[in-house]
Amino acid sequence: MAADLSRNGSLEADIRELGERIFELAGQDVPSVFDSRWWSGKVMDWSMKDEAFKVEMFRLVDVFPTLRSAPEIARHLKEYFCRPEQDFPVAFQLGLKAVSPTSMVAKAASAAIRKNMEAMAKGFIAGRTPEDALTVLRKQWDAGYAFTVDLLGEATLSQREALDYQARYAELLDALAAEAPRWPDHPGLERADYGPIPRVNVSVKVSAMYSQLDPLDFDGGVAMLTERLMPLFTKAHGYGAFLNLDVEQNKYKALTYAAFKRILDQPELRGYEHAGIVCQAYLRDSLADLQDLGRWANRRGAPVTVRLVKGAYWDYETIHAAQEGHACPVYTDKALTDANFEACAAHLIANRRWLRPAIGSHNVRSLATAMALARKAGVPDSGLEVQMLYGMAEPLKSACRQMGYRVREYAPVGDLIPGMAYLVRRLLENTSNEGFLRASFVDKEDVATLLGSPRPRAGEAADSGPGGYHPPALTDAAAPGRFRNEPLRDFVEESARLGMAKAVEALDARIRSGKAAKKTIPLFIGGKELRTDDTKQSVDPADPSRVVGVYHIGGEAEADAAMQAALGAWPAWRATPPKERAAVLFRAAQAMRSRRDELSALQVFEVGKPWREADADVCEAIDFLEYYGREMIRVGRPRRMGDVPGERNDLVYRSRGVGVVIAPWNFPLAIITGMTSAAVVAGNPVIVKPAEPSPVIAWRMVECFREAGLPAGVLNFLPGPGRVVGARLVDHPKTRFIVFTGSNAVGLNMVQAAAVTGPDHPGIKRVICELGGKNAVVVDSDADLDEAVAGVVKAAFGFAGQKCSACSRVIVLDSAYDEFVGRLKEATLSLKLGLPSDTATSVGPVVDHKQLASVRGWRDVACEEGEVLVRREDLEPGYYVGPTVVTGIRPEHRIAQEEVFGPVLAVMRAADLDEALQWANGTRFALTGGLYSRSPATIARVRQEFEVGNLYINRPCTGALVERQPFGGFKMSGVGSKAGGPDYLMQFLEPRTITENTMRRGFAPDV
């Protein structure tokens, strides 16, 4: 942070004086948001006193626009506020309970609430359309306030929505430019010391301009933003209007700044001075951004305006960083944000030749500091603009205006539904314990405290820096600590993008030059590499003429040799203490971590995984190693049972014997590593048969285990045809367990084959298999469709639908159906099909020619049984199947019952929740399922009744994480306990109880 302003005594005195003046001029007025007349009864009071009430209240505000009838409103009110576990004001709860949803009272009450909600939204939104807003803006202009207009919008999920949004902005500029010149002159609002100020001022949210905006595809994102924003800047320039780019979540910040600079560097905009951007002082790197922006503006030779704010996404940023284990981009101590705001204000004022300051805050201390700094620097008051939100902090606006500052109101325009999201953000901000307005006008803190310089917390409560989880290079088996998920690459960081790009380019070059195919991949039996005469190629599914690797395959003789090697290794390995076995897993995790980008790049080319998914797969593999290592240490501890004198009972676990691991290709490193590591750490030697499409990746796992020091014979690697090698191993009498992930047909055959016993079988084989699903997502009538459409698209088409957890049916309740389907269609049409190595690609090829034929066949079935909503073109030359969506699907259709491992989505229209649940449960499978709903009662019912192994509520139904979401299903979706969960290891162990009578001649030791 820059200058420590608090040490400057005379500045503090000026701040205090200016702050007191603001409070004095604000008088006794209370901002309308805290005014009880604005709210229904005591709702705001209760919201601020009771956090639980506030949550329910704001959730109701959020869902409200989707409630289409009085009974719906009455039902939601009861569900939000009358749950048995809640402790809300009794009179309020009784009043709600007494109302029958279909009664006249409910109708009247619903109408009143609707009116109230609309009034509330109107308090923050200047109008539904630009035309509506003009009246309000004019009124405010006459009262002495300038404006900037922002268009509220739903999340942009498709190109069409983005283009609509762009067109609405163009119309907004036209409407304002036509009307504003008719308004009377207002010199205070139209001139600064540095020159004229446009009347028309518009603020744009860039994320709405491109539905596929993603920091991973940084260059593509900047190019598209430039393309979409350039016409708006040109138009604004033509009208002599001001255009500002708002800054949203941190993931879009660098994209926004880059696009801003690129646009303003265009020759036709070089001298344009009326462009602005936002700086969020809660970001740790905001001051550095300002310094960089100043240097750029200087080079450009024309100034820009910077709206300095604290930042509106604090909760999102902190929660997101905690969930992902990423460094937190924002300060977590409010005083640090406040102090940084002051430092940024000082920087702007010092560099105002290039960066014109606009101070966006409702905090009197923050405002007064900027004013005092400006005065000290000799800046006339017209050189410092104050910006505040429409409908908020009116007394402060009035005070700043009376002091001679130009006050600009940020006025959102738009419909109620997107308006509610904006309203909830504002309500959160106003009622937050940390918020200045609440402290001033509700908690009535004394002025000296409010105007005091920011004091960062001390000790443990202090901001502890960006944090984030940095895994140790090597976990110590003696003290492994608690399990933490390996953080996914944060592609917001340029270094993460460059690191993976380098690996992708290097492998691409090796494949192109033929080097990748030169060193063949051997079998690995009894600790020795073995090269048979038979080889096969592993090819790139995006272009099968490209060879990613050549591997040797084995047959029955090699299967028998592998079994002998494994049997030979068993005694020593099972006698190895659990901690030592766990240490091998931790070292294998270290080996994977050290070649993480290389392993991800390999997935891009060998199975066609897009970058983000490839990285996630490597992380999951590391997670399995770290998790099962810790689990073995836990399970391996001696366990005493019962507590009676004279008897000692021990529960111990022993390994089962040789296991066969038959792995899939869709999570080519994670699943094979998970199955192998669990079996091995439990003391069992294994024979691993990799999937045909992904032997090179599987071999990399073997290399990591070798590097980790796994003894010879414990892990045997045997690529080969399933009919030969797989069948031989499954049937082998000495096989003690089979762990398989794959198709239903193969899995069921295996279960049958394993059930056969004979005189030379040392025991009954155990089969642990994870099979397919026909996963459904239910979309309720009150669902947030921004989330539901995005979540379904991600779950249905991520990795071209080739995940066992993928969504293949979406069951939409009647009243949400038309809107959902309309947006789903556009969102599917907007997905970028292409090479997995291209960062812009969201859908790549399917894995091989067999899958291609199968998925295309099922697509034909789908198109025959339903109506085609979307059928994207197949690309050439790879194994591409264009994402397809069909509607009108009924439960009896084959496409509603059979698993399709590809990008084909069936849409079903259900009359009500009963029907939706009946359909959702009406298949042989029970793997994953999803629900989008904002009704607590629906959520509670679906939790009980949806028969799936993994149920996801209000999020995509893919992407389970080790430990957090142990994964696996039942019915025909598999047998065995969940991978990545606390029961998984048990399947590889035999529990034994040993009881000893410790009493001798009437005497027994104490323990």
Ligand SMILES: Cc1cc2nc3c(=O)[nH]c(=O)nc-3n(C[C@H](O)[C@H](O)[C@H](O)COP(=O)(O)OP(=O)(O)OC[C@H]3O[C@@H](n4cnc5c(N)ncnc54)[C@H](O)[C@@H]3O)c2cc1C
């Ligand atoms: C005209 C205008 C335009 C705006 N445009 C944008 C924009 O483009 N992008 C954007 O993100 N926001 C924007 N905002 C919203 C603005 O960020 C919030 O209104 C602002 O955060 C509230 O700050 P304050 O100074 O008024 O209040 P204060 O009550 O002093 O500050 C509250 C803010 O402090 C920060 N904070 C809260 N708790 C903590 C904590 N524990 N640790 C660290 N920091 C914390 C948060 O940023 C929170 O919003 C705009 C605001 C205005 C007035």
